[in-house]
Each structure stands twice: as structure tokens, then as C-alpha cells.
Amino acid sequence: MSTVMGGGSRTAAKAPKPVVSGRERDGRVAWLFIAPVLIGFVVFYLYPTLRGLYWSFTDYSLLGQPKWVGAQNYVDVVHDADFWRSMLKTLQYVVINVGSQLLLALLLAALMHRLTRSVMLRTTLLLPWLVPNVTTGLIWLWLLDTNLGFVNHLLDSMGFDHVGFFMSPDLVIPTISLINTWGYAGYTALLFYAGMLQIPADVYEAAAIDGAGEWRLFTRVTLPLLKPILALVLVVTLIGSFQIFDTVAATTRGDPAGASRVVYYYIYQQAFQFFHMGYASTMAILLVLILGVLTFVQLRLLRASESQLS
Amino acid sequence: MSLTTSTIDTHLDTGIGSDLLTLSRRRRLTPGRVIGWIVLILALIITIFPFYWMVKSALTPNAEIVADSGRFWPTHPTMINFARTLGLTTLEESQAAGGSGASVNFVLYLWNSVIYCALIGFFQTLFCAMGGYAFARLRFRGRTILFNMLVAALMVPGIFTLLPNFVLVRDLGILNTVWGMVAPSVLMTPFALFFMRQFFLPIPRDVEEAAMIDGIGKIRIFWNIVLPMAKGPLITIGLITVVWAWKDFMWPLLIGRDESVRTVTVALGVYLQQSPNRQPDWTGLMAASTISVIPVIVLLAFLGRRIVESLNFSGIK
Numbered sequence: 001m002s003t004v005m006g007g008g009s010r011t012a013a014k015a016p017k018p019v020v021s022g023r024e025r026d027g028r029v030a031w032l033f034i035a036p037v038l039i040g041f042v043v044f045y046l047y048p049t050l051r052g053l054y055w056s057f058t059d060y061s062l063l064g065q066p067k068w069v070g071a072q073n074y075v076d077v078v079h080d081a082d083f084w085r086s087m088l089k090t091l092q093y094v095v096i097n098v099g100s101q102l103l104l105a106l107l108l109a110a111l112m113h114r115l116t117r118s119v120m121l122r123t124t125l126l127l128p129w130l131v132p133n134v135t136t137g138l139i140w141l142w143l144l145d146t147n148l149g150f151v152n153h154l155l156d157s158m159g160f161d162h163v164g165f166f167m168s169p170d171l172v173i174p175t176i177s178l179i180n181t182w183g184y185a186g187y188t189a190l191l192f193y194a195g196m197l198q199i200p201a202d203v204y205e206a207a208a209i210d211g212a213g214e215w216r217l218f219t220r221v222t223l224p225l226l227k228p229i230l231a232l233v234l235v236v237t238l239i240g241s242f243q244i245f246d247t248v249a250a251t252t253r254g255d256p257a258g259a260s261r262v263v264y265y266y267i268y269q270q271a272f273q274f275f276h277m278g279y280a281s282t283m284a285i286l287l288v289l290i291l292g293v294l295t296f297v298q299l300r301l302l303r304a305s306e307s308q309l310s
Numbered sequence: 311m312s313l314t315t316s317t318i319d320t321h322l323d324t325g326i327g328s329d330l331l332t333l334s335r336r337r338r339l340t341p342g343r344v345i346g347w348i349v350l351i352l353a354l355i356i357t358i359f360p361f362y363w364m365v366k367s368a369l370t371p372n373a374e375i376v377a378d379s380g381r382f383w384p385t386h387p388t389m390i391n392f393a394r395t396l397g398l399t400t401l402e403e404s405q406a407a408g409g410s411g412a413s414v415n416f417v418l419y420l421w422n423s424v425i426y427c428a429l430i431g432f433f434q435t436l437f438c439a440m441g442g443y444a445f446a447r448l449r450f451r452g453r454t455i456l457f458n459m460l461v462a463a464l465m466v467p468g469i470f471t472l473l474p475n476f477v478l479v480r481d482l483g484i485l486n487t488v489w490g491m492v493a494p495s496v497l498m499t500p501f502a503l504f505f506m507r508q509f510f511l512p513i514p515r516d517v518e519e520a521a522m523i524d525g526i527g528k529i530r531i532f533w534n535i536v537l538p539m540a541k542g543p544l545i546t547i548g549l550i551t552v553v554w555a556w557k558d559f560m561w562p563l564l565i566g567r568d569e570s571v572r573t574v575t576v577a578l579g580v581y582l583q584q585s586p587n588r589q590p591d592w593t594g595l596m597a598a599s600t601i602s603v604i605p606v607i608v609l610l611a612f613l614g615r616r617i618v619e620s621l622n623f624s625g626i627k
Contacts, residue, residue, distance in 0.1 A: 029528040030450035037441035037460065040497025045463040048474030055474070062477070108353055111346045121350065123614040124357055130606040132557040134575045135599045138582065139360045142367065142592055148379035150363055186357060190618065214342055243467055246559040250579045264469055271473050272564065284470040291467055 055281040062275045073282035083283060085258065086266040089173055093262060094241045096177035101237065102230075104185040109192035110218055122193070125186030133183065133246035140179045141166065141251045166252055169259035176247050176260060188233060195229035196222060235298045239291055263287060361603065367596035368392065372408025375592055391597035395581075408591050410584045413569070416601050419577040422488075422566070423556060424605075426573055429492045431552040435544055437497055442506025443532055447518070457507070464500040468560070476564050486568035491561070502547055509543045510536075546620040549613065556606070574602045 056073055058066035077083055112121065128136060143150045144165040152162045165175040199222065207221050223230075245264040248254065254261035254269070261269075263283070271280035367375070368391050370384040378384050394404040397415035404414070444450075445457045475494050484490035517539075521531050537544070559575045566572055572580070581598055585591050610617070 026448045026528070027450040030444045030448040030453075032529070033440045033444035033448065033532070034456070036437035037498040037503055038456070040437070040494075041460050041463065041500075043478075044475055044494040044497070045466065045471055045500070046459075048471040048478065049466065051474040051477075052470055107349070111350050115343065115346050115350065119615055119618055121354065122618045123610055124354055126614075126618060127361070127606070127610065128357060130553055130556075130610065131603055132559065132575045132578075134559050134578045135602045138578060138595055138599050139364050141582075141590075142596060143360055143363060145592075148376060148592070150380075153380040182356070182360070186353075239467070243469070245469075246557075246575075249559070249563070250575075250582065267469055267473075268560070272476075277473060277477070281470075281473055284467070284473065287467055288465075288470050292465060295465060 052281045052284060055278045056285050058278040060277040060281075062277050066278060069278070073279050076279065077282050077286060082258070082261075083263070083266065086261050086263040089260065090242060090244065090262045090264075092173050093177050093244055094238065096174055097180055097241050097244075098234070098237050100178060101181045101185050101188055102234065104181065105188035105192055106230075108185065108189035109196060110222060112189070112193050113196040113222070114214065122190055125189060127186070128183045129187035131183070133180070134250040136179060136183045137176075137247040137251045140175075140182070144175065167256060169256050172252060172256065172260040176244070176252070180241075180244070180247060184237075188237065191233055192226065192229065195226050199225045231298065231301055235295060238294060238298070242287070242291060364596045364599050364603070367593060368600045370593050372591065372593045375408075391593045392601070395594050395598045395601065407594075409594055410591060412584045414577075414581060414594070414598075415569070416574070416577065416598055418569070419572050419574045420601065420605070422571055423573040423575075425488060426491055426558075426562070427552045427555040429488070430495050430555045431548050433492075433496045434499060434502055434551050435548040438499070438502035438506045438547070439537065439540060439544060440532070441498065441503050442508075443510050443536060445503075445507045446510035447515075448528065460498075461500050461504050464504065472561065472564070479565055485565060486571055488571060490565045491571060491573075494561070495555070499551075502551060505547055506543070509540065513539070542620075545616070549609075549617060549620075553606075553609075578602060 055066055057068060057070060059069045059072075060066035108125065112118075142148075144152070146152060146162055146164040146167055149165075151165075155161070155163060163171070165171050203221055203225070204217060207217055212220065243264055244262050245268065248260055248262055248265045249268070252260040254265050267280045267283050267287070270276045270283065366382070366384060369387040369389070370378045371386055371388045371390065374385060390399070390403075390407045393399050394407050394409050395414050395416045397413070397417055399407070401409075401413075441460075445453060471494070479485055479490040479493060482490070484493070517535055518531055521535055522528075526534075557575065558573070559579070562573045562576050563579065566576060578595075578598055581595060582590055585595075
């Protein structure tokens with residue numbers, strides 16, 4: 001590596017200095033600099049995007065060649081009750097997960113901001129985020145086990161019946177949502193906390209002198225000034241939340257009876273269990289469109305809140 | 311989006327002021343503050359307890375998992391579950407301790423994960439630093455359009471490119487190899503590229519310009535001057551990349567099915583599915599889970615402060 005670099009710089013150093021040739025010299029070096037990212041982008045982002053787009057109009061089983069079927073996949077998807085069910089399940093997951101995660105994170109961040117600067121505390125809160133989702137899923141699968149799980153022992157000792165958190169079709173999605181809230185709330189709290197630290201202290205002092213209490217400080221100072229960060233975190237969390245896969249794939253695999261089959265898992269099944277690659281691509285495109293619209297709307301909201309700040 | 315750039319050190323500026331504010335208020339112990347502390351301590355307990363329970367279960371002999379399931383400490387603590395998940399026992403010993411009889415070798419899976427994370431962490435960071443620098447500093451035709459295209463890829467959900475990428479890796483004949491596993495992310499991710507460009511944009515050009523006047527070439531300037539200056543963000547983005555690679559599941563699951571390249575996360579999933587009876591082999595699973603958490607704790611112990619303090623907008627992914 002270093003010899004290549006040395007050679008390059010020698011030729012560059014010998015080149016004439018006038019500004020006119022500067023652009024060209026930049027050009028050659030620049031292409032060298034961006035070559036790896038450009039190749040990575042073309043081969044693993046651009047090409048697969050075009051290919052996936054093409055596949056969405058074909059019947060492709062992973063063996064042989066894709067067969068052109070026009071818009072058939074799109075027609076099928078509209079009438080696929082399982083697809084819409086998985087979308088609903090995903091939506092349910094997203095609402096519970098994002099809602100609880102952001103509220104909890106906001107609470108923790110505000111408390112830390114007003115009470116302590118402890119790095120120890122922040123490090124501990126970050127721990128679940130560093131753990132693979134699969135591990136988090138397994139730990140909670142065990143904690144919430146119907147017969148032997150700690151939580152059910154706890155419920156037992158308080159006089160309640162055992163709950164089959166992963167067994168009940170109604171509970172499985174809320175359960176998985178809250179498990180991932182456990183996994184990510186600390187991380188999100190630290191993002192909010194970092195944002196709160198950027199609010200100048202004198203704003204609080206001024207408000208406190210005016211006799212504002214903690215709740216008023218939070219609603220009148222912290223929240224409005226945190227709005228841009230809130231919006232950005234909301235966008236990122238929402239998009240990430242839609243892509244729930246690991247926990248489901250590692251624990252329930254869509255069970256009981258498809259009650260936890262989220263859209264990512266459904267696409268995965270169509271592609272790699274039933275080998276409907278064309279159909280899976282079509283669903284992936286629909287998901288892209290939905291996420292695109294969501295992002296667009298949210299970024300508009302974000303821009304609106306930014307102008308408010310200035 | 312300019313939010314993302316300037317956050318690296320700003321908390322240091324404002325931190326002092328807020329510290330004074332907290333200090334002056336710390337004396338009064340109002341009921342509100344007591345409740346606040348209770349909530350924080352509760353959050354700490356809820357954060358730590360599942361890890362405790364995981365380790366406790368890993369130390370429980372398989373035969374006593376039912377009896378000990380409500381106890382806070384195993385009656386007869388044992389290391390056998392770690393030994394058998396790490397592949398240190400014979401098959402008979404492993405089965406006697408509750409294993410399924412399928413081979414389990416978490417030493418290998420850990421090693422595979424480390425290779426996977428190291429390759430992605432190092433090369434992605436380096437290449438994105440190079441690319442980010444070029445997009446921030448160098449002038450060349452098509453720069454803006456190219457950068458916008460590359461960053462637009464941020465919006466594409468992983469599953470969309472994942473399907474064709476799987477087929478590509480299969481057709482290249484590198485399924486079940488390290489190369490197939492690291493291929494899509496070792497060169498770039500739009501996030502890392504974006505982060506790096508944002509980092510280079512506001513840095514003053516003085517040093518580089520001075521070096522240029524001295525006749526030092528662009529490549530040497532980057533290598534000898536810019537990279538050392540960017541050490542902090544490089545480490546940050548490297549760490550975040552490594553953490554995400556460590557957590558990766560879907561792609562390694564598709565590409566690295568073979569045991570020889572299986573990563574820890576994939577192995578955990580496989581282990582659950584291999585469970586012999588109706589009931590999963592909980593003690594073994596918790597031992598394996600503990601093994602998957604230990605590297606993370608080591609990372610936190612050494613770099614916790616750095617990670618925590620670098621986490622802000624730039625840390626989002």
C-alpha cells in the first residue's frame with residue numbers, strides 16, 4: 001500500500017503548480033480516492049437496485065433465468081392478504097416500538113440532564129445497544145418463557161397467572177416491540193442527552209429566575225429547542241424499526257401461526273424458502289416506496305421545525 | 311443536515327455551564343429529584359438484570375434448570391455449559407450436560423465474527439475516509455451529482471439490495487466464504503461516507519494549503535497530514551462500524567451458512583433451532599449468549615467513555 005502511495009505523490013509533486021492545471025490534477029487523484037467507494041456503490045448498491053427493479057417484473061426462482069411477466073407480481077401483491085397482514089404486523093410493531101422507545105429515551109435523557117453527568121450511568125444504559133439483537137431476543141425469550149421464565153415467576157409470586165408472551169398471537173408483537181425498546185432506549189436517550197447538552201445553560205437559568213419549575217423548563221425550554229434533534233431521531237428510528245427482522249428470525253420465526261410475521265420476514269421467506277425472487281423483489285420495492293414517502297414527509301416536518309428554531 | 315457536522319466537540323463547550331447549574335441545584339433534595347433518581351436507578355436495574363439472569367442461567371447445570379428457574383443463584387454452579395458451547399468437551403459429555411449432540415464450537419464462531427468485524431471495520435473506515443475527503447476537498451467533474459447518488463443509497467432499505475446481492479455472491483461462487491460475507495460493506499456504506507465528508511468539510515484548509523505550497527502531493531497530504539488529524543472521527547466511525555458488524559445477522563445468515571464461516575449471531579440462531587426436545591437447551595443458550603456479550607463488555611470497559619462521548623448526531627445510523 002505505502003509504495004503505491006509514495007509513487008503517486010511523487011508524480012503529483014513534480015506536476016507544475018499553476019492554478020490552471022490544478023483542476024486536472026485534482027481530477028486524477030480524486031478518482032483514485034473515490035475508486036473504492038465508487039466500485040462498492042456501483043456493484044453492491046446501484047447494480048442490485050436496477051436488478052431488483054427488473055426482477056420485480058419477472059418470475060424468478062433463483063435457478064435458471066428470470067421470466068418476464070409484466071406487472072403480474074404487482075397485481076398479486078395487491079391481492080396478497082398475507083402481505084398486507086405482515087404490513088399491519090410491522091406497523092403495529094413500529095408504533096409500539098418507536099412510541100415507547102422515544103418516550104422512555106426522552107424521560108431518561110431529561111432526568112440525566114437535570115440530575116447527573118455520570119459517565120458510568122450512560123455507559124451502562126448503552127450496554128443493551130451493543131448487544132446483538134439476536135442475543136437480546138434469546139435473553140428475553142428465556143426471561144419471558146411461559147413456564148420457567150423469570151417474569152412469569154414474578155407474576156406467579158404476585159398472584160397472577162402465567163403469560164405466554166411469545167405464544168399468544170395478540171401478545172407476540174407487543175412483546176417483541178418492547179424487547180427492542182429495551183435494546184435501544186438507552187442509546188436513543190444518549191442521543192437526546194447529547195442534544196440537550198447543547199442547549200445553552202443560561203436559557204435554563206433565565207427561565208429558572210422567572211420562576212419556572214422543572215416541568216415547565218422541560219416543556220417550554222428543552223422540548224422546543226430539542227425539536228430538530230427529535231425529528232431527526234424520529235426519522236431514523238422509524239426507518240430502522242420498519243426493518244425489524246433479527247429478533248423475529250431468531251426467536252419466533254413468524255409464529256404463532258404468522259402472528260409475528262413482519263414484512264421483512266415475509267419477504268425473506270418468499271425469497272429464500274419459496275424461491276419467489278421476483279415476487280420478493282416486488283414487495284421490497286413497495287416497502288422502499290412506503291419508507292420513501294414516510295421519510296419525505298418527516299423531512300418536511302423537520303425543515304419546518306428547523307426554521308422555528310432560528 | 312448541517313446538524314451532523316458540528317456536534318463532535320460542542321458538548322464540551324456547553325457542558326461546563328450545565329455542570330454549574332446542576333451543582334448549584336444539587337444541594338436541594340426535593341421530592342421531584344428523589345423520584346427522578348428512583349426512575350434512573352430503576353432503569354439501571356432493568357438494564358442490568360437480564361444480563362445477570364443470563365449469566366446465572368449459564369452457570370446452572372442443565373438438570374437443575376427447572377428447579378433453579380426461580381432462584382437468584384444456582385444451587386450447584388458449573389462451568390460445563392461454557393465448556394460445551396465452546397466445543398471443549400466431547401460429544402458424550404456435551405449430551406450428558408444437555409446438548410443436542412450437534413457440534414457446537416463458539417471459539418470458531420467468535421473467531422469468524424472477529425475477522426468479519428475487523429475486515430469491515432478497518433477497510434470500510436479507510437475507504438470512506440478517502441472518499442469523504444475527496445468529496446469534501448478535491449475538485450473534479452461530477453462531484454456533486456456523484457455524491458448525491460451515493461448518499462441517496464442511504465434511503466434504500468437493506469432488504470432491497472440484499473436479494474440481488476445474494477444472487478451476485480452466489481454467481482461469483484463466494485457463498486460461504488469470508489469474501490462473500492464482507493463484500494457488500496467492506497468498500498463503503500453510504501452512512502460512513504456521508505459521516506466522513508461531513509467531518510472533513512468544516513476543517514480549516516490552512517495546513518493542507520501550506521503543505522501544497524511546499525509542493526507536497528495530494529496523496530501524501532492525505533496520508534501524512536489529514537489522516538492523523540482525523541484520528542478521533544476515524545476511531546469513532548470505526549467503532550460504530552465494528553459494533554454494527556458484530557450485530558449483523560441477516561446477511562451472514564444468508565451467505566455464511568457453513569459452519570466454517572458462521573458468525574456468533576448466526577450460530578446463536580442455529581443453536582436455538584438445534585434444541586433437542588420441545589424445550590430449548592436454555593443453559594447452553596445462555597452460556598452462548600454470554601459468550602456473545604463478553605466482547606462487547608470488554609469494548610465498553612476500554613472504550614466506554616469514548617463511545618459514550620462521541621454518541622450524538624454523528625453516531626446515528
